[in-house]
Amino acid sequence: MSMVPENRECGVRHKFAVKHRDRVANRYPELTRQLIHWCQVFDEEGLAPIEGGASAGNLSFRTASGFVITPTRSRLKANLDWRAFVEVVRSDWRDFEVHVLGERTPSSDAFLHERIYALRPDVLCVFHGHADLILRHADALALEFPMAVTGEARVFGTADDAADTAVELGSANYCVRRGHGFVSTGRTLDEAGQLAVKVHQRAVQLDR
Numbered sequence: 584m585s586m587v588p589e590n591r592e593c594g595v596r597h598k599f600a601v602k603h604r605d606r607v608a609n610r611y612p613e614l615t616r617q618l619i620h621w622c623q624v625f626d627e628e629g630l631a632p633i634e635g636g637a638s639a640g641n642l643s644f645r646t647a648s649g650f651v652i653t654p655t656r657s658r659l660k661a662n663l664d665w666r667a668f669v670e671v672v673r674s675d676w677r678d679f680e681v682h683v684l685g686e687r688t689p690s691s692d693a694f695l696h697e698r699i700y701a702l703r704p705d706v707l708c709v710f711h712g713h714a715d716l717i718l719r720h721a722d723a724l725a726l727e728f729p730m731a732v733t734g735e736a737r738v739f740g741t742a743d744d745a746a747d748t749a750v751e752l753g754s755a756n757y758c759v760r761r762g763h764g765f766v767s768t769g770r771t772l773d774e775a776g777q778l779a780v781k782v783h784q785r786a787v788q789l790d791r
């Protein structure tokens with residue numbers, strides 16, 4: 584029997600439909616896998632409690648062009664995949680505008696992440712979360728950990744909040760955002776994540 588003409592491998596070969604969901608492939612599969620892991624840990628540890636239907640918190644890692652970050656109004660939970668994240672590739676402070684790769688809108692704290700990466704070349708990831716116990720015991724925690732505490736409670740998500748919080752973080756890897764939450768940073772995702780968990784667990788002990 585001779586070759587069925589349709590089976591000759593020329594022209595279009597695939598028979599399934601292809602839907603292009605994004606304009607960019609996942610450029611950082613391993614780091615994204617780790618970010619997904621820490622989103623799940625934040626959820627499980629109560630470091631990103633559900634507030635108004637979305638998780639309060641945002642996590643990012645530095646890239647060659649900017650940073651990959653959780654989107655605004657997202658749920659930090661298990662089984663996220665790379666489409667759940669966006670890469671911020673330009674942050675325009677004058678117009679307060681970001682350019683992103685991906686389908687989603689980046690976290691409203693994106694400018695804070697940008698500022699920390701700009702001021703701290705040693706920092707490769709920035710995690711932000713909420714935990715009442717950390718706010719309650721901020722002063723005691725600051726005696727035990729090399730951390731910064733912001734001087735005042737500010738409205739989050741503004742350019743001033745981003746710029747001032749990044750300055751107040753200084754050379755520390757952890758900062759309590761008074762009246763808001765905390766920021767944990769590190770040279771690796773594990774370092775930032777483990778620090779966040781360690782400080783929170785100490786706050787739980789102090790509360791007993």
Ligand SMILES: [Zn+2]
Pocket residue numbers: 639640711712713739763764
């Ligand atoms: Zn927050």
